[in-house]
Amino acid sequence: MESIELAIKKHVLQNYLQGQDPNELTEVTPLITTGILDSMATLKLTLFLEEQFSISVEPQEVSEKYMNTIEKIAELVRSKNPSIS
Amino acid sequence: MRPRQILVRISTELSELLRILCMQLVLAPAAYCLPRSWALKIAKAVSLSLIVLPVPGMTSYRGMRRAFGQNRYHSFLLTWGWLARPFLDFVILKRVLYGREDVAHWRIVERNAETVARLREAGRSFIVATGHFQRVAFQATACPCVSPGALVQVGHPPPQKIQSLFDLRILLQYGTMLKAVSSVWHRPFEFAFTGHGRSAATLLFDRLRKPGHVVNIHVDAPWPNSSTGSFCRPFAGFRSRSFSTGAVQLAQLTRCPIVSCIYWQEDDGTIVLKWGSVIENVDDEIDTMNRLIDPLEDAVGERPTQYVLDIGRERRWNHALMVWEDYSE
Numbered sequence: 001m002e003s004i005e006l007a008i009k010k011h012v013l014q015n016y017l018q019g020q021d022p023n024e025l026t027e028v029t030p031l032i033t034t035g036i037l038d039s040m041a042t043l044k045l046t047l048f049l050e051e052q053f054s055i056s057v058e059p060q061e062v063s064e065k066y067m068n069t070i071e072k073i074a075e076l077v078r079s080k081n082p083s084i085s
Numbered sequence: 086m087r088p089r090q091i092l093v094r095i096s097t098e099l100s101e102l103l104r105i106l107c108m109q110l111v112l113a114p115a116a117y118c119l120p121r122s123w124a125l126k127i128a129k130a131v132s133l134s135l136i137v138l139p140v141p142g143m144t145s146y147r148g149m150r151r152a153f154g155q156n157r158y159h160s161f162l163l164t165w166g167w168l169a170r171p172f173l174d175f176v177i178l179k180r181v182l183y184g185r186e187d188v189a190h191w192r193i194v195e196r197n198a199e200t201v202a203r204l205r206e207a208g209r210s211f212i213v214a215t216g217h218f219q220r221v222a223f224q225a226t227a228c229p230c231v232s233p234g235a236l237v238q239v240g241h242p243p244p245q246k247i248q249s250l251f252d253l254r255i256l257l258q259y260g261t262m263l264k265a266v267s268s269v270w271h272r273p274f275e276f277a278f279t280g281h282g283r284s285a286a287t288l289l290f291d292r293l294r295k296p297g298h299v300v301n302i303h304v305d306a307p308w309p310n311s312s313t314g315s316f317c318r319p320f321a322g323f324r325s326r327s328f329s330t331g332a333v334q335l336a337q338l339t340r341c342p343i344v345s346c347i348y349w350q351e352d353d354g355t356i357v358l359k360w361g362s363v364i365e366n367v368d369d370e371i372d373t374m375n376r377l378i379d380p381l382e383d384a385v386g387e388r389p390t391q392y393v394l395d396i397g398r399e400r401r402w403n404h405a406l407m408v409w410e411d412y413s414e
Contacts (some may be wrong), residue, residue: 037312039286040334046290047338059291 101250116179132169147403168185234297242278322397
C-alpha cells in the first residue's frame with residue numbers, strides 16, 4: 001500500500017497541479033496559504049481522505065492548521081487511523 | 086474628473102443620503118406607528134424623490150426603457166416600482182421586527198411543490214438555488230413549512246465598518262433583512278457568510294452531509310470572474326455576467342439535491358414560491374448552473390419591479406416570446 005503522503009501528493013497533482021513538475025510539490029509545500037487549494041478543493045481533498053483512509057474529518061479540521069501541507073494532512077490522517085502506515 | 090463624472094458622484098452620494106434619511110426618519114417610524122397600507126403608501130411616495138436624481142433616477146429610467154422597450158409612461162412606472170422596492174420591503178421588514186406583522190397570516194402559495202415534497206418527507210438535506218427577488222417574499226423561503234429542519238442562509242456579510250454612505254445604507258437595508266429572516270419564524274437558523282475563506286464552505290459542507298438541513302443560496306449574486314469556480318453567461322439585461330458555481334460544486338461534493346426557487350408577491354399580498362425540478366446528480370457544473378439561472382432571468386423579465394439588483398440594459402426582454410434577447414445593432 002502506498003504511503004499517505006504519496007496518495008495525497010498524487011491527488012493534489014492530478015486534480016490541482018496538472019502539468020506541473022511533481023518535484024516542486026514537497027511534503028512541506030503550503031497548499032492552502034499559497035492558493036493551490038481553494039475552499040472547494042480543500043473540501044474535495046477532505047472527501048478523498050475520508051474515502052481513501054476510512055476516517056472522519058471534523059469541520060474545524062478543514063483548516064490551514066491541519067491541512068496546509070502534505071505533512072500536516074498525513075499527520076491528521078494518522079491521528080485518526082493509527083493503523084495506517 | 087469630468088463635469089459629468091462629478092455630477093454622477095454628487096448624485097450617487099445624494100441618493101445614498103436621501104435613502105438613509107428616508108429609512109431612518111420616515112419609513113422606520115411609519116412602520117412602527119402607521120397602519121401597513123399607509124406606511125407602504127408613504128414608502129412609495131418618498132421613493133419618487135429618487136427618480137428626480139440623475140443617479141439612480143434617470144439612469145434607471147433609461148435602463149428600463151432600453152431593457153423593456155416600453156413607452157415613457159410605462160418605463161416611468163417600471164422605474165418607480167423598481168426604485169420603490171427596497172423602501173416597500175424595508176417597511177414590511179421593520180414591521181416584522183417591531184412585532185407589528187403577523188407572519189402566521191401571510192398567505193404563502195407554492196407551485197410545483199411536489200418536486201421538493203419528497204425531499205422534505207424524507208428529511209433529506211438539499212440546496213435551494215434562488216435569486217435576489219422581493220425581500221418580503223424572500224422571508225417566506227425561511228418558513229419552516231417551506232424549508233423544514235435547520236436552515237442555513239448563504240449571503241454576503243453586512244459591512245463591518247462604515248466608511249461611506251453606501252456602507253451605512255447597506256447596513257440599514259440589508260441588516261434589517263438579515264435580522265428579519267433569522268428571527269421571523271423562530272426556527273433553527275444559521276448564516277454562512279461568503280468571503281470568509283474556508284469557513285463558509287466548510288460549514289455548508291458539514292451541514293449538507295447531515296440530514297435535515299436546507300441551504301439557501303442566491304445563485305444570481307455577482308461574482309468576480311477572476312475567482313476560481315466562476316463562469317460568465319448572459320443574464321437578464323446583461324450581455325455577460327459572472328456567477329459562482331459554488332452551489333453546484335457543493336451539491337456535487339455532498340451528493341445533495343439542488344432545486345431552483347423563484348418567489349414573488351402578488352398584488353393581493355399572496356407570496357408565491359415557484360419550484361423548479363429537483364436536480365439529483367450534478368454531472369456538468371456549467372450545465373446545472375444554467376438550468377438554475379435560466380428560470381431566474383425569466384422571472385426578472387416577467388416581474389422587473391420585484392428584482393432588487395441591477396437588471397442591465399444590454400439586452401431586451403421580448404414580451405411576446407417571454408425571453409431575453411440581444412440587440413441586433
